[in-house]
Amino acid sequence: MEHHFFAYCPLSYDGDFYPEAPPGCELTPLFQASPGLLLCICHITDHLQLEAEFESIRPYLVGERMHRLLHSGMRWPPALALARLRCADWPVEQLGLDEFEDRMIPLLQQCLQRQNRIPAQLLEARSNATDLTRGEYFWVTQGHEDSRWVRWVTTDYRTCEGPPDLFHWPRSPRANEGEPSPTT
16 A cells, blocks of 8 residues: 555534544645545555554545546646646535546646646755745746746645745856856
């Protein structure tokens, strides 16, 4: 078994709504599937506890096609962040899980296929800030070092905005003009 799986998790309320993690798991929420369910990445923390309760979780697992697309999105996080942005505008409807997946699958496919059209760069964070950790690398999907702001993908597949000086930017070839070449 992998170290994670994708499942629809019911929401609980104790002053604030939050998704209930399956036993032996921690969650990364991705998409609201219906008013009472969130599609989540379930990160396995205790295999034995999960195995003991797995039959009760099985009906909430995503379908095979959706699983493959979400797994692909984890390999290119800007796709999941873009899908989150786009589906946030959808009206919240009481959809069955099959209807939700019928709606999400084309969106995820489209977001994954856009990877060659989005000028994303993997850049190192210069400082600690909300959703940034100095020294870690993040996908910057909009803006450049001379922009007023840039947009990046967080570790939980959301998009955030901030000034470009939050990141180390690669030196442009023009900045190297006039410097001796390493071969001379």
